Amino acid sequence: MRWAYSFITVLLIFFSSLSSIVISQSDSCNSVLNLNGSVPFETTNLVCLSVWQAQDYILRFVQNGPSLWSFVLSAPYTNAYVAIGFSPSGRMPGSSAVVGWSGSDGALVIKQYYLGDTNPSKVNPDQGELPIVPNSSAIKLQSSRLYLAFQLNTTQPLSRVLYSVGPRDRLPSSNNRLTEHRDKVSTRLNYQSGKLNYLPATTYANLRRGHGIVNMLGWGILMPIGVITARYLRHFDPIWFYSHVAIQMVAFVLGVSGVIAGFVLEDRLSVDVDKHKTVGIFILIFGCLQAIAILVRPDKSSKARKYWNWYHSNVGRVLIIFAIANVFYGIHLGDEGRGWNAGYGVAIALLILVAIGLEVRMWMRK
Numbered sequence: 414m415r416w417a418y419s420f421i422t423v424l425l426i427f428f429s430s431l432s433s434i435v436i437s438q439s440d441s442c443n444s445v446l447n448l449n450g451s452v453p454f455e456t457t458n459l460v461c462l463s464v465w466q467a468q469d470y471i472l473r474f475v476q477n478g479p480s481l482w483s484f485v486l487s488a489p490y491t492n493a494y495v496a497i498g499f500s501p502s503g504r505m506p507g508s509s510a511v512v513g514w515s516g517s518d519g520a521l522v523i524k525q526y527y528l529g530d531t532n533p534s535k536v537n538p539d540q541g542e543l544p545i546v547p548n549s550s551a552i553k554l555q556s557s558r559l560y561l562a563f564q565l566n567t568t569q570p571l572s573r574v575l576y577s578v579g580p581r582d583r584l585p586s587s588n589n590r591l592t593e594h595r596d597k598v599s600t601r602l603n604y605q606s607g608k609l610n611y612l613p614a615t616t617y618a619n620l621r622r623g624h625g626i627v628n629m630l631g632w633g634i635l636m637p638i639g640v641i642t643a644r645y646l647r648h649f650d651p652i653w654f655y656s657h658v659a660i661q662m663v664a665f666v667l668g669v670s671g672v673i674a675g676f677v678l679e680d681r682l683s684v685d686v687d688k689h690k691t692v693g694i695f696i697l698i699f700g701c702l703q704a705i706a707i708l709v710r711p712d713k714s715s716k717a718r719k720y721w722n723w724y725h726s727n728v729g730r731v732l733i734i735f736a737i738a739n740v741f742y743g744i745h746l747g748d749e750g751r752g753w754n755a756g757y758g759v760a761i762a763l764l765i766l767v768a769i770g771l772e773v774r775m776w777m778r779k
């Protein structure tokens with residue numbers, strides 16, 4: 414009995430893995446694309462790339478003329494929309510996309526969208542900056558896959574290509590508005606070598622999260638706590654001083670590691686985050702100025718001490734204002750959205766409340 418049971422189990426595993434192989438291979442770069450004449454341009458001799466393995470997206474493309482490029486995106490049919498976007502920055506806002514789906518009535522739709530922002534209300538149908546050749550786009554549902562085909566009238570398409578897949582069973586209604594994607598990826602495509610020369614951003618999800626958390630904690634939470642310690646806990650002398658120095662040192666070390674993670678990310682993802690980076694470097698310089706200031710602190714009895722105090726506390730204030738702004742901006746850039754904004758917002762609100770309470774108490778004492 415026992416061996417029969419094992420035998421059946423092995424058979425079941427064998428057949429289920431076989432069937433999954435058959436399903437996932439309904440299209441691959443090893444199979445010949447046969448859209449049976451339903452695409453208005455030639456689809457032989459296309460370069461083929463597996464562009465998003467997690468969702469089994471396959472992109473085929475070729476340059477057909479000095480300013481003519483053909484594209485065919487193949488994606489599994491999951492009763493959701495399928496999208497390919499071309500982005501100047503590697504991010505969703507400011508890019509234009511071709512989106513296709515098979516409606517509940519079986520009608521196939523393919524449209525260009527302008528992605529004004531990550532908010533679905535800023536994603537507008539029948540707009541966009543893609544120079545799609547008139548009457549070149551087509552969509553086909555074949556063997557449980559959607560094929561989106563289109564041609565672009567351009568000498569060189571944008572290399573930052575985004576892909577997304579919509580939520581299951583929530584197709585756009587008659588107004589063609591999209592609901593927020595359930596997954597997305599940002600890539601960089603080298604059209605000349607036919608290679609994805611940059612790994613999808615999701616590969617660095619941990620590094621991105623680490624960069625966010627460490628910077629948020631270092632510059633955005635611990636440093637303000639250190640300032641609160643220095644301003645309001647003076648009556649616990651000298652404890653306030655040692656706590657202030659210790660907290661700011663930990664914050665600075667965290668902050669510097671966060672900035673380094675940011676440089677690594679920028680390099681790996683090759684996304685355009687110039688403003689975030691500039692503000693980050695500015696914060697880092699201010700952080701270093703504060704560290705140097707500690708080393709050249711004049712003696713308490715010295716006349717210069719007054720000016721030093723003024724300098725040290727104001728550089729600190731400016732640093733914190735920029736740090737808080739840059740944390741929120743970074744959350745926005747990372748498309749992390751509500752959860753992170755709310756979490757950090759609550760932390761900042763608490764710090765502000767505590768500071769107000771302590772400020773009031775300090776004035777009452779005076």
Ligand SMILES: *[C@@H]1O[C@H](CO)[C@@H](O)[C@H](O)[C@H]1NC(C)=O
Pocket residue numbers: 449
């Ligand atoms: C391709 O088209 C031919 C004739 O138009 C049809 O008989 C055949 O079933 C089609 N094949 C597929 C896979 O759609």
Ligand SMILES: *[C@@H]1O[C@H](CO)[C@@H](O)[C@H](O)[C@H]1NC(C)=O
Pocket residue numbers: 547548
């Ligand atoms: C595109 O298709 C429309 C109708 O579907 C037709 O009127 C028009 O002439 C076509 N344009 C070109 C450039 O083929």
Ligand SMILES: *[C@@H]1O[C@H](CO)[C@@H](O)[C@H](O)[C@H]1NC(C)=O
Pocket residue numbers: 480481546547566
């Ligand atoms: C591309 O655009 C140029 C100028 O806008 C036009 O002359 C040319 O015919 C277009 N090519 C195609 C393939 O539509």
